[in-house]
Every structure is written in C-alpha cells, then in structure tokens.
Amino acid sequence: MARKIRLRYTGLIAFSSRIFSIFTGLIFVTTVTRNVPIYDFGIWQYISQLISYFLFPLCIINYWSTRYIARNMKVGKTSLLLTCLFSMIAFIFFLIISPYIAKSVNADITFFILGSLILIFLSLINSLDSIAYGYKPHISSYGFIIFEIIKVVLGLITVFYMKTGLYGALISLLIAYIAQSIFLLIVLKDEIYGKFDLEIAKKWFKMGWIPFYNGFSGFLTSLDILIVTLLTSSSEPIAFWKAATTITIVISYSNSLALALYPKLLSGGSGKDIENSFKLVLMFSIPLTIGAIILAEPLLRILKSEYTLAATILRISSISCFIGSLRSIIDSIIIGTESIEISEDINFKKLLKSRLFLLPSLTYVSSIFYLPLTYFITIYFLKNNSQQSFINIPLYINLVGLIINIAIFLYTFNLSKKIISYNFPIRNILKYIFSVIIMSLIIMLFYPKTFRETIFLVGFGAIIYFLILFIIDKEIRQLFENSLKILKLENLTKL
Numbered sequence: 001m002a003r004k005i006r007l008r009y010t011g012l013i014a015f016s017s018r019i020f021s022i023f024t025g026l027i028f029v030t031t032v033t034r035n036v037p038i039y040d041f042g043i044w045q046y047i048s049q050l051i052s053y054f055l056f057p058l059c060i061i062n063y064w065s066t067r068y069i070a071r072n073m074k075v076g077k078t079s080l081l082l083t084c085l086f087s088m089i090a091f092i093f094f095l096i097i098s099p100y101i102a103k104s105v106n107a108d109i110t111f112f113i114l115g116s117l118i119l120i121f122l123s124l125i126n127s128l129d130s131i132a133y134g135y136k137p138h139i140s141s142y143g144f145i146i147f148e149i150i151k152v153v154l155g156l157i158t159v160f161y162m163k164t165g166l167y168g169a170l171i172s173l174l175i176a177y178i179a180q181s182i183f184l185l186i187v188l189k190d191e192i193y194g195k196f197d198l199e200i201a202k203k204w205f206k207m208g209w210i211p212f213y214n215g216f217s218g219f220l221t222s223l224d225i226l227i228v229t230l231l232t233s234s235s236e237p238i239a240f241w242k243a244a245t246t247i248t249i250v251i252s253y254s255n256s257l258a259l260a261l262y263p264k265l266l267s268g269g270s271g272k273d274i275e276n277s278f279k280l281v282l283m284f285s286i287p288l289t290i291g292a293i294i295l296a297e298p299l300l301r302i303l304k305s306e307y308t309l310a311a312t313i314l315r316i317s318s319i320s321c322f323i324g325s326l327r328s329i330i331d332s333i334i335i336g337t338e339s340i341e342i343s344e345d346i347n348f349k350k351l352l353k354s355r356l357f358l359l360p361s362l363t364y365v366s367s368i369f370y371l372p373l374t375y376f377i378t379i380y381f382l383k384n385n386s387q388q389s390f391i392n393i394p395l396y397i398n399l400v401g402l403i404i405n406i407a408i409f410l411y412t413f414n415l416s417k418k419i420i421s422y423n424f425p426i427r428n429i430l431k432y433i434f435s436v437i438i439m440s441l442i443i444m445l446f447y448p449k450t451f452r453e454t455i456f457l458v459g460f461g462a463i464i465y466f467l468i469l470f471i472i473d474k475e476i477r478q479l480f481e482n483s484l485k486i487l488k489l490e491n492l493t494k495l
Helices: 007-033 038-070 076-104 109-135 138-161 165-187 198-206 209-221 223-232 236-258 261-266 271-294 296-303 305-336 348-353 355-384 389-419 426-445 451-472 474-486
Strands: none
Touching: 007 038, 007 138, 007 165, 007 236, 007 296, 038 076, 038 109, 038 165, 038 198, 038 209, 038 223, 038 236, 038 261, 076 109, 076 198, 109 138, 109 165, 109 261, 138 165, 209 223, 209 355, 223 236, 223 355, 223 389, 236 271, 236 296, 236 305, 236 389, 261 271, 261 305, 271 296, 271 305, 271 426, 271 451, 296 305, 296 451, 305 355, 305 389, 348 355, 355 389, 426 451, 451 474
16 A cells, blocks of 8 residues: 655645745854854864765665555564664774874864764664655654754854864754654654564665665766865865855755655656656745845855855856756656666566666766866866965866756756646746845845845845735745645644
8 A cells, every 4th residue: 555645735734844944044054153263163064975875875775665655564663673774884993094084184083073973873763764755754854843943042052152163063053963863753653663573684785786876976077076175175165165055055945845746756756746746846946046146245144254255156056046946856757757666577688677766867868077177177276376276276176067067957858748747837936936036126225235135135125025925926825825725733733
C-alpha cells in the first residue's frame, strides 16, 4: 500500500518554515558577520563545506531509505543504525585531519573540533530527514523550525552579548542540531522500531553505486570552494561568494513548495501534481529572484557594507538559483517516476540504463567543464588582477555555473515531457510576471538606502505582489482560502 503524501499541505508547511528561517537566519548571519572578521566568516563557510564532503557517503543509505519508505517498506531502523556507524567513522577521520586543515588556512583548530561534533548530529538529522521524507515530509519542517529558533536565541547570547565570535556561533549551531535530532527521534519513533534488516542493508550496498554515483556528482561540483581556497590561500573570495549565497538561498527556499512531489511520484503521483508544483514554486521564485536582482546592494549591506562589492555576484547567483528551483522539480519527475530498484531481477546493466543513473551523469558532464574553468579563472585573476581578484574570481565562476545550469535545464525539461504528460503553467506565469513588474516599479521608485528601509521595502513589495495576484488570479484566491484551512492549529499539530 502506497503512502498518502499530502502535496500542498507539505509544501506550504515546508515553505512557511523556510520563510520563518529567513528572519531567524538573517538575525543569526548578521549577528555573526557584524561581530566576526571577514576572514573568520570565510573559515565558517570553509568548515561547512568540509562537513558536506564527509556527509556525502551517507547518501547511499539516505537515498534508498526515502524510496523504500515512500513505498511503505519498514526500513527506518536499518537506515538509522547504518548511519550511526558511518557517522562515527567520519567523525574520527575528521578529527585526525583537523590539525592539518586548520594550519593550511591559519585558523584555530578548535573551530574544526566543533565542526567534527556538528558532523555527527548532521549525519543523524540527514538520516532522520530521509525517513521523514518518505513517511511524512512535513515532519522535517517542524524539526527545522526548532533548529532555527534555538540557533538564533543561542547565537544572540553567545555572539552578540558574550562576544565569543565564531566559537559562539559554532556552539550555537551544535546545540541547535542536537535539539533537532532529539525531536526527530521522538516523532519518528514508529518508523524506526523493529529490527535491523541485514538483507535490505546488503541490497542497498549492492545497489550503492547508484546513490554514491549520484552523491559524488554533487560532491565533485562542490570542489569549486576548495579549489579557490587552496589556490588563493585565503578565505576572502569565499566570504564574498557566500555572502551573495546567503541572500540567494532565499530563492531556493521556493523549492520546498515542491518538497512532497518526489515521494508523491514514488507513491503514484500524476501530471496534475507536477503542474501544481510548478505553480507554487514559480509563484514565489519569480518575485524573489527579481527582488534580489533589483535590491542586490541594499540586501548585501544588511550583512556588512563591505559585502556590497558582491552585488553582481548576487545578481548572477539569483538567476542561477531560479533555474535551480525549476530543475529541482524536473529532477523529481525524472527519478520519482523510475521504479527499477524494486524489481526482483535487478542487476548492474538495468541500473546503468535507468534514469537513476542518467540524472547524476549530467552533473558529471557539467563538472568536466565547470571545475577546470574554475581553476583557470582563479589562476588568471591571481596573476593579472590582484586588487580585484577576490571579487572577480567568484563572479566569473558563478557566470560559468549559470550558463551550464541553463543548458542542463533545457535538456532535462525536454526529457521530463517525454516521461510523463503534464502542462507547464504558462498562463499563470504571465500573471506572476505582470504582478512582479508592478512590484519592481514600486521598489525602484522608493529604492532603499538604510537597513530599515530595505526590510520595509522587501515586506511592502511582497504585499503589493500578492495583492495584485490575489485580484487578478482566481486560483490564488482559492489557494489562500485552502491554505488557511490546512494551516489551522489542529492540522499543524498532527505530526
């Protein structure tokens, strides 16, 4: 029996949690950026990237966990115990190499020790999220809200009031991750009971090369940060790069509106579910992207005035994030409609011919162009433009990434139309564009100069956009009406 996944409910809960995190994240990031040197901010981003490298082998477990649980198979305990084993191995190895990594960027080793502890709980959270994703996807959003609240409260205490700098920021994150882990363990207890299934574990590792191949493709792309850091022997290019990403990540939050599409398709979703996902994501991603492009300088000034140098990086990254939002839906279609792994006569050749193999292969193809260009761009500006290199390096790397992103989107979009029949909501998009034009004119007319003006105008622009959309689009009026019903307190508390 397939899982009953609530597409719109899950999407709205997930997006609401991400919108909430905009404010908590803004408070936390600005608290850190205004109270630690730019170099330390870059160290924080570097540690985060290193942790992601150590997490990627767990994709083997989490990948199959979601797909099996979405099909109502009891594999939660198997998934969790395997994750605990691998996370301890990763923790020990991270500790061993920490002194050498810290020395390479002239940083305090304590930062990396705290990072190793964060690694343990992030591993646990990723495992529990993969279980929730196939069971009740909205549970992950509740856990995320708990993390955000604790993170920002502790961040204000340790970084702002106690002036503990990056130490306080990392400790705040660690405690917040621990709390999130405890919550997920309690709520998901019914999905992680039973016994460890050795046969399932063997099958996952037998097919493990597929998620590993998939996970390693993302890992490979993320080496851009490591390449730039090692070649420049500085965290400053990453600081400006990630300052822009801190803003554009809000655009990627619109992906959460389609969070339930993947497990929904695994359970037997339809083209109508895909169309509804596109509508929800585009309704928010279009104004978020245009707003970020227009207000690039004021938004970066919220973090710190020095970061306004990254305004062009932010604009390019915004467009890339918008394309990424659409790609996330397309990716869900491509792999969510594939069921090769549940066949009894599964073998290497069949997996090789499946769409589970095709999708990550596209990322490898993009890496063949992206990583060498990242290397040559970095070397070129270090030799020829030393004064502006820390800005130009991430700028041109992001431009290359955008071009590659567009090319892959066009290919996968065409492929998805051949897999399943669905309508791309052109009529709705035209309404979104009309509303965002009016919003943009108002923003440019009252262009902000201060922190308060920026925050006010962002909120006011959002009100104008949705007000116009509410007037001209009947579907939006119905969506708001339905949203009020499904976001009632009794629904929110039904975990």
